[in-house]
Amino acid sequence: MAAAPDIAISADHASRTFHVPVREPGLAASLRSVVRRRTREVRAVEDVSFEIARGEVVGFLGPNGAGKTTTLKLLSGLLHPSGGTVRVLGTDPARRDHDLLRRISLVMGQRQQLAWDIPPADSFDMLRVVYQVERPAFREQLDELVALLGLEPVLDKPVRQLSLGERMKCELAAALIHRPEVLFLDEPTLGLDVQAQRRVREFISTYAARTGATVLLTSHYMADIEALAERVLVIHHGRLQFDGALKELAARTSDRKLVTVKFALDSDAGRDPARARELAATCGDVQDVDGAEVVVEVPRAEVRARMAALLDLPGVLDFTVEDEPIERVMERVFEAPASEDAATEVVGAEA
Amino acid sequence: MRGMHEARVVTAHARIAASTELAYRSNFWAYLVNTVVTLGVSIASIALVYRHTDEVGGWTSDDLLVVVGVFFALGAFVNGVVHSSMAKLVADIRTGDFDYRLLKPVDAQAVAVAQAPDPWRALDLVIGIVVIGFGVSRGGLEAAAGGIPGAIGAAIGMFACAVVIVAAFWTLLASITFWTVQGEGILWALDDMYDHLRWPIGIFPGGLRLALSTIFPAGLAVTVPAEALTGRLDATSVFMALAMATALLVASRVVWRVAVRRYEGASS
Amino acid sequence: MTAAAWIDTPRRTLRGVFVAMRLNVIVASQCRVNLAVWLVVSVLQSIVYLSVWQAVAIANGGSTGGYTPAEFAGYFLVVLVVQRLVAGISIVGEFSGYVRRGTLSTHLLRPLHPFAYVFGGMLAFNVQYLLTLPPIFAALFLVFDPQMHVQATSLAAALVLLPLAMLTKVMCDTMVACTSLWLTRIDGLRGMYGLTILLLGGHLAPLPLLPDAMQTIARALPFYWMLGFPTELVIGRAQLADAWIAVAVLGAWSIALYILLQPTWRAGTRAYEAVGT
Structure with a gap:
């Protein structure tokens, strides 16, 4: 399927299944598992289809374990889909083509890419080499990010001495050094205090407006989504439940x-x-x-x-x-049981 | 062109790692003590063996000093570049930070092998060269064809092969981390094993010699440069070294690819 | 946080060890590749030394220090098993890892002594190791065709001696591990400790092959009695009567170290708390 040129991200019946070893509790069971391992098939993402146009900012909603992170990993090419296709900027991200990698970025709130023992400035310079950004363009981009995020005072401190909020802002800057056209954000405000959350939110919004970047972000905090995204995707039990305007979501799911x-x-x-x-x-x-x-x-x-x-x-x-407040609507939607069994058990020796 | 980019990224990593590590000066003393102890074990075990005989499998105690020297010099790479970088890889895989590595437009394997060099280990390289020099000066540089420059050239060539062999082999086994998330154990086991390879594989019976050339090729890697310096290098050794270096390079590449394909990230 | 007494009551400690052991079996059983690599490594190590000594014996016209190549094979195959049982995994490495990574604080908060936890892990690994050892041992037996003179009484004595050997090893390890509460990097000390065991314990060579002075030192330290001596008992090279000396030396070291450990642990945890993480 050739995507239209103005489509930045698309998923076409994308699915991803994991085989996880079943760890039965107890000593005897563990010893048995040395010889013979039971695995369980978990369908983390099932038959998900959507398209996101260039320059759109889309929110991605769902409770823990709904398949949000898996979808983001499929889109950024960290995982191969086990069924269907995904396309980012017209190519298959799982090929991890270097040309594509230079145009996208992924930020994961609970992971870090900045080296712990060195100041962020050194990590940024490292990324300049990795992404082959020309020095003048790097300088310009970094200056802009430093100004927008207020990073000046922390640039030369070792990362381990930074507060969580400062670190997250540095992580965002690190992810944007190469001016990505597509930005995936997985829980970028996780664990931040209210003020820091607001700043990060404002920054993302400004960045998207300035550069015309396509942004797909997941968040636990409805406020993030409400502030940033007009359109939302709702995923639950691995299936896409809703795709449309945030307002419509409330209207549709709440009577x-x-x-x-x-x-x-x-x-x-x-x-x-x-x-x-x-x-x-x-x-x-x-x-x-x-x-x-x-x-x-x-x-x-x-x-x-x-x-x-x-x-x-x-x-x-x-x-x-x-x-109804959107949190309440979501709570009710997510409390509903899965429409069918999301996981089936397969017993057998591991390959 | 593409190789150049990888080289530049690796150099940038090395620079950062070095400046970080050099800040912890206490580590230097820890390594110094460690190196002296390891040198002690090596010399003690040689002394112990040669109390009972003058030659083992045709190798004199001076020849064995050359082997110990190579063991140290190669160990500088094994411990100072490959092990420390692999340990970081394993840790990154466990925490999931490896996701970021995969998203970079640079060959992830090339960077993974050399991303965290430990500059203090250069000490081992220096000690290794000193011990080689000592052994050679006592035993006399027995050059085969090509005279002394030829022997040194051959030794450097074989040492390069040895570096490729250990780097590729270590990566091969660390790639297994993608399947089992306790890869650190494997790295320590490899280190432990390497620590006992201060003997030329020629003195071992056929089966063990083969095992230390193939299943655990660090034995071969330690032996061939020493053979070059003691006039023992023959066509078979050169062929084995080149063949293993090539085979391991290809194998580690293939396994890495498969492993990355199967990598599912640490669950969030 | 007050420093927990080194051992509260034997019963509770023992229960703690078993809890830790269960946990570790469960963790370790998920990693078959690890186990396989450790097996290969430990077997290769012993074979390397065995092959060196066989080469020496052959160079000397058939025997060295009273050992023929086949007898060397017997010694090293048995020492492989004894060494794994008694000194399988070093508590030192694990424990100093806790200190370096700062996880010791978590362990100090648990109602289980950190050493009991590490020790349980070691036992767990050994149990798995032993389950996989017999087929490998049988294969090595066929390949190296070792010669030994096994006697029922000596074998029984060696088996009785092993638990005491393990206990002494744990005490020695714990003492060395405690130093990491003061020094965050104990690589050098650890290396020295490992070297002493390797050289004087009989792992590198049977004791009679060492120079006389080293033999004397080896007999005063516990390591020979926990590794080399039980091995010699099994292959029929040690006097059964000397088993009493082994019991005396190991027992004396265990008791002395146990007494010494109490104040060391208390002072060590206090030093650790002072630095904080």
Whole structure:
């Protein structure tokens, strides 16, 4: 399949299966496994198809073990697909063609590529040699990254002395030294405090806007995705569950709205939270009571009718209608059991 | 063109590794003690054997000093370049940082073999050359055809073969790490084994000689340069050294490729 | 963090060792390649020394120091097994690794003495090693056609001596390992320790081949009695009566080291804590 020139990333029925040794607990079982090893087949990614256009910033959502990292590894060429094809910038990434490698980058929040004992500046220079970046272009790119990320004070400190946030920023800079056109980010804000998370987020957004790079990022933090990506892919149990705009995701997967009712402080309900709860309960499921404010959940189809009823309640001062927060939507989606067995057991001697 | 790029990357790595390692000056003393101890074992075991005889398989004690010298000089590469780099490779595979190595537009195997040289080990090279010089000066440089320059030239050529043999063999076994994630044990085992190869393989019975030329070719690698310096190098040895260097280079390349294909990364 | 007593109660320590052993068997059994490489290495090592001495014996017209080539084969094949059983994996390397990598702190927090953990690992490896040894030993037996004079009583004495030999080795190792609490790099000391065992323990050559002065030193140290002597018992070259000397020497060293270890461990952990990681 020849991808259209404006398609940066595509997956066509991509699957990846792992054979993991089954480690049964206990001494006898371990000794047995010296001779004969049982393996289990785990389908980490199954029949995933999507296309991402050049310059798009796409969020990749899913709980732990859903297949996000596996997909990113398939796309960056670290893994060969066991079925289907993936293409990045028109080539098969698993060939690890050096020309392609010079145009992409992968950042993994829980891995590091900077050498521990030396200052980041030395690692950056190392990467210049590896990626064969000309010195002037390197200087220019590095200056820009240093300015954007505020790295000046840490450039000459050994990496082991940096804080997690500083290290992550350096990791990002390291991944961008060669101005990649396609950027894969796997949990880039993992473990960072709120402020550092925001800075990293802002940086990624600025970088993508400035360079027109295509970005695919996974994150645990909905805030990352909401701030950066208009389009999201949702993967669960190895299968692609949703591909579309973030807003649409909420609309599609959630059949409820949240209505926040505010009672006047001098009304009965405003003085007595129990009374407020009692009143609000007549219009929907009460989610939360906070003083004179009550949050009720209302089926999307009945919002009109329920609002009318709400307005008739004594002491109602004001109310707002909102979509369910995306975290809550995702939680519900991900709690659902797998549609079919994701793993089948195969017993046999290991090759 | 492409080889040049690899060479440049390896040099850049070596520079960084060297500047890092040179910062820990206490390591120098640790290595010094270690080297002196190893030299002690070598000389003690030679002295012990030659208490009971003047020649073993045609080798005199002076000839054996030459072998010990080669053992040290080659050991500088085995321990100072190959082992330390492989240890880093194994560690990177365990932590998953090896993922990054694969994503770089440079031959990952070439870099993996030489990425973390340990500059202090150059000490072993110096000691090795001194011991070789000592052994040769006592026993006399027995040059076959080509006189003394010929013997030295042949020795350098054979030493280059020896370096290729050990580097390729170590990579071959470290690639096994891709299958078993406890590769460090293999590296220590190889080191342990190398430590006992201070004997020319010619003195061993046929089967063992073959094993130390093929299954564990470090024996061959230690022997051939010493043969060149003691007038023993014959066509068979030269052929064996060249053949093993070529075969191992090809094999390590193939196994590396297969291993990388099967590499699945440390689970996140 | 207070320094745990070197050994709390024998029963609890023993239970700890077994827990560690189980854990290690489980870890190690996943790595068959490792085991295979270790097997080849240990076998090759002994064969190298055996071949050197056989060559010497042949050069001397048939025997050296009272050993014919076939008798050398007997000695080295048995020493291979004894050496693995008694000194299979050195606690020193493992433990100094803990200190260097900073994982010792984790181990100090566990309700199990770090040495018990390392020791359990060593036992576990030896168990697996022994399971794979018989076929290899049989093959070596066929190839080298060794000559030995095995007597039931001497063999039994050697078997009884082995646990004591192992215990003494553990005590020696632990003492050396404790030094890594002060010195983070003990490569040199470790090398020296290994050299002493190799040379004076009888791994490099049977004791009668050493110069007299070294033989005297070897008899005063525990290493010959834990390696060379049991080997000589098995192949019928040692006096059965000397087994009592072995018990006395090994026992004395074990007790002395055990007593010495208590303050050493306490002082060592305190020194380690002072540096911190």
